[in-house]
Amino acid sequence: MGSIVEMQGIIKSFPGVTANAGVDFDLKKGEIHSLLGENGAGKTTLMNILYGLYKQDAGTISINGEQVNFMNPSDAIAHGLGMVHQHFMLVQRFSVAENIILGQKSSREPRIDDLNLIGKKLTEISDLYGLKVNPHAIIWTLSVGEQQRVEILKALYRGAQILILDEPTAVLTPQEVKEFLEILKRLTSEGKSIIFISHKLSEVMEISDRISILRDGKKIETVFAKDTNERDLARMMVGREVNTNFEKKVAEPHEVRLQVEHLCANNNRGLEALHDVSFDVRAGEILGIAGVAGNGQNELEEVLSGLRKSTSGKKIVCGKDITNMPPHKVGIARVAHIPTDRYKTGLISDFMISENAVLQRIDREPFTKHGSLQWKKINEEATSLVKRFGVKTPSIKTKAGKLSGGNAQKLILARELARDPYVLIAAQPTRGLDISAIEYVHHALIEQRDLGMAILLFSTELTEILSLSDRIAVIYEGRIIGIINREDADILEIGLMMAGIKRPSSTLEQTGVIES
Amino acid sequence: MNREPSKIQRRRTDIFHTASPTVLNLISIPSGILLGLILGAVLIVIAGADPIASYKIMFSSSLGGKNQIIETLIKACPLLLIGLGLSASFKAKVWNIGAEGQYYIGALFGWMVGMYGTALPKPVLIPLMLTAGLIGGSLWGLLPAILKIKNGMNVIISTLMLNYIAILIVQYLARGPLQEPGGFLPRTAKLERIARMPQMFGTRLHLGCVIALLLVPVVYYIFTSTPLGFKLRAVGSNPKVAKYAGFNVNLAIFIALIFSGALAGMAGTIEISTAYQRLQSSISLNYGFNGVLIALLGRTNPWGVLLTSIFFAALTIGVENLHVVIGLPVSLSDAIQALVVLSVMVVDSYIRKKAS
Numbered sequence: 001m002g003s004i005v006e007m008q009g010i011i012k013s014f015p016g017v018t019a020n021a022g023v024d025f026d027l028k029k030g031e032i033h034s035l036l037g038e039n040g041a042g043k044t045t046l047m048n049i050l051y052g053l054y055k056q057d058a059g060t061i062s063i064n065g066e067q068v069n070f071m072n073p074s075d076a077i078a079h080g081l082g083m084v085h086q087h088f089m090l091v092q093r094f095s096v097a098e099n100i101i102l103g104q105k106s107s108r109e110p111r112i113d114d115l116n117l118i119g120k121k122l123t124e125i126s127d128l129y130g131l132k133v134n135p136h137a138i139i140w141t142l143s144v145g146e147q148q149r150v151e152i153l154k155a156l157y158r159g160a161q162i163l164i165l166d167e168p169t170a171v172l173t174p175q176e177v178k179e180f181l182e183i184l185k186r187l188t189s190e191g192k193s194i195i196f197i198s199h200k201l202s203e204v205m206e207i208s209d210r211i212s213i214l215r216d217g218k219k220i221e222t223v224f225a226k227d228t229n230e231r232d233l234a235r236m237m238v239g240r241e242v243n244t245n246f247e248k249k250v251a252e253p254h255e256v257r258l259q260v261e262h263l264c265a266n267n268n269r270g271l272e273a274l275h276d277v278s279f280d281v282r283a284g285e286i287l288g289i290a291g292v293a294g295n296g297q298n299e300l301e302e303v304l305s306g307l308r309k310s311t312s313g314k315k316i317v318c319g320k321d322i323t324n325m326p327p328h329k330v331g332i333a334r335v336a337h338i339p340t341d342r343y344k345t346g347l348i349s350d351f352m353i354s355e356n357a358v359l360q361r362i363d364r365e366p367f368t369k370h371g372s373l374q375w376k377k378i379n380e381e382a383t384s385l386v387k388r389f390g391v392k393t394p395s396i397k398t399k400a401g402k403l404s405g406g407n408a409q410k411l412i413l414a415r416e417l418a419r420d421p422y423v424l425i426a427a428q429p430t431r432g433l434d435i436s437a438i439e440y441v442h443h444a445l446i447e448q449r450d451l452g453m454a455i456l457l458f459s460t461e462l463t464e465i466l467s468l469s470d471r472i473a474v475i476y477e478g479r480i481i482g483i484i485n486r487e488d489a490d491i492l493e494i495g496l497m498m499a500g501i502k503r504p505s506s507t508l509e510q511t512g513v514i515e516s
Numbered sequence: 517m518n519r520e521p522s523k524i525q526r527r528r529t530d531i532f533h534t535a536s537p538t539v540l541n542l543i544s545i546p547s548g549i550l551l552g553l554i555l556g557a558v559l560i561v562i563a564g565a566d567p568i569a570s571y572k573i574m575f576s577s578s579l580g581g582k583n584q585i586i587e588t589l590i591k592a593c594p595l596l597l598i599g600l601g602l603s604a605s606f607k608a609k610v611w612n613i614g615a616e617g618q619y620y621i622g623a624l625f626g627w628m629v630g631m632y633g634t635a636l637p638k639p640v641l642i643p644l645m646l647t648a649g650l651i652g653g654s655l656w657g658l659l660p661a662i663l664k665i666k667n668g669m670n671v672i673i674s675t676l677m678l679n680y681i682a683i684l685i686v687q688y689l690a691r692g693p694l695q696e697p698g699g700f701l702p703r704t705a706k707l708e709r710i711a712r713m714p715q716m717f718g719t720r721l722h723l724g725c726v727i728a729l730l731l732v733p734v735v736y737y738i739f740t741s742t743p744l745g746f747k748l749r750a751v752g753s754n755p756k757v758a759k760y761a762g763f764n765v766n767l768a769i770f771i772a773l774i775f776s777g778a779l780a781g782m783a784g785t786i787e788i789s790t791a792y793q794r795l796q797s798s799i800s801l802n803y804g805f806n807g808v809l810i811a812l813l814g815r816t817n818p819w820g821v822l823l824t825s826i827f828f829a830a831l832t833i834g835v836e837n838l839h840v841v842i843g844l845p846v847s848l849s850d851a852i853q854a855l856v857v858l859s860v861m862v863v864d865s866y867i868r869k870k871a872s
Contacts, residue, residue, distance in 0.1 A: 072654045316579060328762025339760060348754045353744070359761045363743035 001013050002065065005050065005162060010059035012045055013264040019045035021217040022059070027162065027193050032184060034196040034204045034225075036237055037214035038406055038434035043197045047164050050195075051083045063162075082155025083164040096133055096150050097122060100157050110352050120428040125156050140456035145176035147181070152287045156192075163187065164195045164501050169203055187288070199237070199434050201230040211213045213237055238435055248446050251470040253282035257454035258304075258335075258423045263313035265303045271311050273299040277313070281423065286445065286455040287483075288469030292498050293460045298340065301458055305337040306330035318422055331360050336421035339414050340428045340458070341352045342405070346412045349401025353393055354382035356400045357415050381418070384399040390440070406437030413444055424448065427458040442468060462494065476500040541815055544867045547640035548860030549827070552837050555859060556852035565842055567817075573841050574834030584833075594619070594783040594800075595766035596612065598807030599825050600735045601779030603816040607739065609752035610772040614675025614676060615780040616804025617682030618653040623788040624686055625652030627704065627795050630711030630788070638710050642723065643787040645785055653858020656682060658774040664773075665766045671773070679804065690795045713790045724786030729822075731779075736818040748772060780804060782837015793866070801832075813860060831856060 005027040012020040019042045023250045027033050027422055033066050048054045050061060052070030061068055063079045070076045073083070090099050097118045106113045119135035131149045139147060148168060155163055164467050165184075169177045184194055184207055198204050204211055205225055213220040213236040220236045224448075251283040258281040269271035281287045291297055302308035304315065307329035308502045315323045317333045339345035347356050366377045382396040389410045395402060402410060409429065416424065426445060430438040445468060449455055459465050465472055465491065473483040483496045496502075578588050579650035598615045605612040620680065626649040633641050659678060663669040691702035699705075713722035739745040750758040751768040759765050790800045810828060814820030835849025 171590075305760070306762075326762070327760060328764075331762045337760070344754075345756055345760050348750055348757045350753055351750070359750075359757075362746050368743050371742060373743065373746065375741075 002029070002061075003027060004064055006060075006062040006065075007046070007378075008060050010046060010049060010061075010386075011057045011200055012054060012329075013048060013057060018217050020049070020056070022216070023214070023219045025212060025219070027195055028209075029193050030188050030191055031209040032188055032194045032196055032207050034208040035196060035214060036198060036204050036211055036233060038199060038237060038436065039406065041213055041214040041237075042217040044166055045168060047083065047197060048197065050076070051081060051164060057120045058363035077158055080159060080161035081164065082152075082158060082160025082162070082376040084148065084151040084155060084166065084168060088151055090139045090147060090150060094140075095121060095136050095138050096132045096153070097135045098140060099150060100135075100154050104158070122153060122157065126153060129156070129190060130183055130396045131156075138141065142422060143176075145172050145180065148172070148180070152187075154184070162193050162195070162324055163360065164197070166197045167199075168196070169198065169200060177203065193259070199433075201233050201237075205230055205232070215239055217324060236436060249450060251285045251449065253285040253470070253511075254452065255283055256280045257283050257318055258456065259314070259316040260304070261314040261316070263300075263303060263310050263315065265299050265308060265310045267299055270293045272311075272478065274303065275312070277475075277478070277480050279473050279483060281456050281479060282456040283422075283454050284449060284452045285470040286449050286457050286468050288457045288459065288465040290462060290472055290498060291460070295475050297427070297458050297460075297475060299478070300475070301337075301340060303338070304330075304425055304456070305335065328360075331419070334420065334422040335425065336416035336419050336423070337425045338409075338416055338429050340431070342408050342412055343401070347400040347403075347408060350399055352389070352397050353386065353400050353403070354379050354396040354410060355384040356411060357385050357396070357418075359415060360419060364404075385418055386411070389444075406433045406440070409433060409437065409441060413441065417448065418443075421453065423454045425456045425458075427459065428456070430461070430464060462491065462498075465494075466491070474498055476508070535688050540867055541817075541820065544864040545813065545824075545860055548863035549856055551863055552852075552856030553858030554853045555798035559848060559851055559855070560844070563844055563848055565844055570838055570844070572841065573837055574831075575754070577837035577841075578587045578830035578833040584718075588826060588833055589721060589725055589729075591833055592825040593722075593728045593826055594787050594803040595807055595810050595825035596728045596778045596822060597783035597786070598776075598803055599810035599814060600731055600818055601776035601820040602807050602811035603814065603818060603821055604735065604739070604748060605772040605776040606811050606816050607745075607752050608748040608768050608772040609755075610664075610769050611672045612657065612660070612675050612773055612776045613672055613808060614678050615658065615776065615807045616800060617675070617804070618656040618777040619784040619787075619800055619804050620679075620686045621656040621784070622649040622653035622681040622814055623784030623792075623793065623799055624689065625649055625781065625810065626785025627707065628789050629703065630682075630707045630785075634708050634710055638714070641715065643710060645789060646724075646727075649782040649785025650778040651781070653784065654774045654778040656781070657775075657777020661770045661773040664769055673771075675773075686795055686799070687797045690797060694795065695697070696794070701796070704794045706794045707789055711789055712793065713786060721792050722786075724782075724790060727782075728786075732818045744771070762835050780807070804821035809857060813857070813864075828853075 003026040005025070007023065007025040010020045010023045010025070017198070023035040023042070023046055025046065035046065037043045045054065049056045052073045052075050058456060061070070068075070068079060068200055073458045084222070091102065091169065094102065095115070101113050101118055102357055103376070122133070122135040131153055133146055133149050133153060139150070141181055142150070166413060166451065169180060169312060172180060184196070184473045196204070196208065208225040210222055210224055211228065211233065212222040213233065215237060260280065261278050263277040264272065265445060269431060277300065279287065289300070299308060303310045306325055306329065309324050313323070314321060317335055320333055321332045322330055343349060348359070355378070358381055361367055362373070367374055379396060384390070386393060386396055390416065391407045400408065400411065412427070429445070433441065445455060445457070445504050457465065457468055466486070470486050472486060472494065474481045474494060478502065479501065481502050553571065554771065559571050560567040562697055578584055601617055602612060626645045628643065629645045629648040633644060634646065658679060660671050660674040662670070663674050666673050687702065690704050694704045696703055696705045710791055713724045715722050746765045747758065748768055750761065750763055750772070751765050755765050758768070767828070784799070788795065788799060806828060810824045814824040832855050835852055838844045838849055839846050
């Protein structure tokens with residue numbers, strides 16, 4: 001079968017960086033070809049060139065054997081391309097159908113298209129590919145997974161034969177990912193071709209026909225998925241051996257540092273989001289909170305860090321009751337917090353790295369003396385943290401918003417650990433990070449645990465929970481369904497608990513029965 | 517094919533890209549002023565005068581000598597004080613549009629002390645008047661602060677509405693209870709000499725002006741070198757992160773409104789004891805509203821605010837003289853002033869867009 005897309009010798013540089021240094025890439029009809037690489041490897045740049053968003057400095061692109069020169073995305077769309085960006089381009093207050101016709105010429109100007117008719121057409125397309133969406137639903141009422149389906153539907157409605165999906169699974173829950181991968185298979189079986197951009201090895205392995213690995217703007221290799229494995233892919237992607245299943249010592253938990261007793265709290269709409277949550281975390285252990293996103297993890301994280309008030313129950317740190325104390329009092333009780341949304345909650349993006357590095361400690365000695373900021377001390381501290389935690393940045397005066405995800409997270413980690421906490425709340429600490437950064441964060445957490453810190457880990461990635469935690473608490477609809485030791489944990493059982501099903505009696509006796 | 521031009525274009529934008537904010541301000545504000553003056557020249561030609569000669573008159577009458585410069589500084593004093601106060605507020609993204617009202621209430625408080633405190637010696641009376649002005653202005657800033665913190669009311673709306681209430685209170689008092697005994701006009705009695713700002717250095721430069729100028733480095737220090745300045749900036753930049761970091765967001769809103777109100781109130785007292793010397797239906801040339809522009813054009817940087825307030829004052833004096841010397845209509849001067857302000861903002865936003 002011939003190639004439907006052929007890119008040859010693509011070169012693209014930006015001031016100071018070469019994003020693509022002579023990349024060849026091709027896509028065959030009906031295949032899923034993954035582009036794998038760490039953040040900044042040049043995947044998105046390459047696809048933006050294909051989609052007409054950027055113009056290459058050198059190199060050629062052919063679609064169906066015909067050489068093309070796209071000036072803008074409309075040219076690309078006319079040639080049957082469709083791109084779904086990582087951040088959706090949908091008007092939140094419009095319905096699905098209205099979003100689909102947005103920017104399209106109406107068939108009956110000056111009136112807009114008949115939305116019922118559009119709805120019918122959409123239903124036809126969505127039935128064909130298994131993209132269940134109500135065409136008249138308003139976007140903001142839809143889940144993230146559904147919104148993504150709308151984006152794909154939009155591309156298909158505009159006649160896309162080739163779909164470019166930029167990190168599509170980064171925003172999805174595990175269940176949604178599964179559904180999503182099914183849809184992709186369905187699309188290719190109906191003759192569509194897909195370019196899948198990702199840095200998640202397991203997904204790439206699961207669905208790709210071929211995989212191209214990019215590193216530092218160069219293509220390392222293109223391989224058939226059936227001829228490779230995750231370990232080889234990781235090595236090619238990072239450029240060295242990666243230790244995904246690292247060894248860790250058995251935890252030696254000491255005294256209880258964080259006690260949560262019968263905690264209840266409401267969500268932003270005033271409905272109960274946490275119900276009778278109790279657990280404790282000891283010094284020198286990691287307690288992982290597993291659960292599907294949206295089951296009260298955010299509320300729990302906020303209550304524990306003082307950003308949300310609880311309606312009843314208690315929160316005790318090292319014997320001191322800090323229930324409903326504001327964040328700075330929680331900080332004084334030596335609770336540090338790596339927040340879920342690192343850009344919106346963790347860092348002030350238009351402040352310098354130095355300012356962010358001492359954020360909570362700004363008004364304390366030695367950073368403030370006699371009411372006056374000591375910039376020299378602040379800069380020294382920032383420089384030493386940046387160095388110690390390997391934050392890659394041209395200068396400590398760079399704005400924090402310019403940091404890549406991994407470096408932003410390292411900065412937050414550095415800052416929180418520099419506060420010398422008793423308890424660390426780490427929420428989704430590796431979400432959206434590339435392999436090297438994930439490895440770094442994981443090692444740092446284990447190291448802190450071994451040094452005797454009490455760590456509460458929130459993660460929607462079950463693999464992360466399993467590889468880091470010493471004990472696992474599963475949260476479902478705002479309740480802790482159960483807490484189990486890592487040694488006794490069984491993926492199947494945790495999966496069931498995440499879906500709200502708890503087996504009646506002790507796990508130890510019945511594990512074998514269920515599995516057989 | 518057309519790769520060459522796009523490269524050149526990119527290189528040109530790179531200059532803006534790598535420039536620091538200070539450099540951007542240094543490019544955008546003068547070029548905006550220039551553009552405004554060129555557009556203003558068109559209006560002057562239409563009105564039948566020589567633009568070059570007109571601009572010469574404007575310059576020499578406002579910045580052409582020591583006395584002119586002092587008059588410009590005196591004119592700039594209320595703008596500078598209000599601009600400094602609002603800078604603090606705007607740093608925290610608390611949009612206080614109520615400086616006009618805070619100025620009026622400050623003037624009222626200052627006048628009361630100046631009117632009924634004449635038994636006191638001058639070195640006591642003047643500081644007391646200034647303090648009264650500070651208190652009056654901050655009380656008028658306290659109301660929107662409480663409304664915002666307790667009820668989440670929009671600061672823009674509450675401060676804007678409180679302007680009218682403050683102005684009407686002063687107007688009512690000036691034609692009612694506090695009206696000049698035996699007078700017909702809606703105005704209060706004149707302040708006695710003892711209640712006027714002392715003049716300094718043998719010139720017309722008065723104490724209020726000196727205080728305003730001294731406050732520039734003080735406010736700059738607060739912004740750049742104190743935890744308070746840091747927290748105000750943090751709350752303005754991202755209240756969510758500020759809250760996460762343990763900063764008291766409500767306290768920052770409170771401080772922002774009280775501080776800007778206090779400085780506006782002091783400006784009111786200073787004007788009442790120098791230029792107007794009494795309360796009357798109008799005691800402000802839109803100082804409170806122009807102060808918003810000055811704080812924004814000065815990029816909420818105290819030194820920038822100093823420059824813009826002097827520029828505004830020079831422009832006002834310059835166009836007044838155009839009216840006196842060559843008889844151009846006063847409305848033309850307003851038009852030129854507006855053109856300059858608009859041009860600065862257009863050029864500024866254009867350059868900033870290029871830079872991002």
